[in-house]
Amino acid sequence: MTVLVAIECPHCHSTEVTKYGRSPIGKQRYCCQNENCPYRTFVLTQTYPRRTREVKQQIVEMTLNGSGVRDIARVLHISPTTVIQELKKTHSPQASEPKTSTAAKT
Numbered sequence: 081m082t083v084l085v086a087i088e089c090p091h092c093h094s095t096e097v098t099k100y101g102r103s104p105i106g107k108q109r110y111c112c113q114n115e116n117c118p119y120r121t122f123v124l125t126q127t128y129p130r131r132t133r134e135v136k137q138q139i140v141e142m143t144l145n146g147s148g149v150r151d152i153a154r155v156l157h158i159s160p161t162t163v164i165q166e167l168k169k170t171h172s173p174q175a176s177e178p179k180t181s182t183a184a185k186t
């Protein structure tokens with residue numbers, strides 16, 4: 081039985097990939113089903129799950145929608161600290177907002 085997983089072969093970029101046991105250090109190995117693939121087996125080197133990026137994206141979007149840190153943490157099932165850290169990181173040092181200087185009237 082072959083179980084297709086949503087993974088792309090880094091060598092030939094085929095998505096016809098099946099699980100192929102584990103490497104000596106316990107990483108999931110994959111077997112590429114493409115006959116022309118130069119390697120056929122590979123181990124994903126990416127340590128961060130894809131979910132991390134999605135969560136980051138959601139934090140930004142929810143913030144833009146006016147959600148508070150606690151709301152975001154509750155919805156995404158992460159700690160408020162994580163939310164705050166992400167917001168600090170994403171807060172790009174953009175050009176300072178034009179401040180409406182209140183000219184002193186006499």
Ligand SMILES: [Zn+2]
Pocket residue numbers: 089090091092093094112113114117118119120
């Ligand atoms: Zn391949």
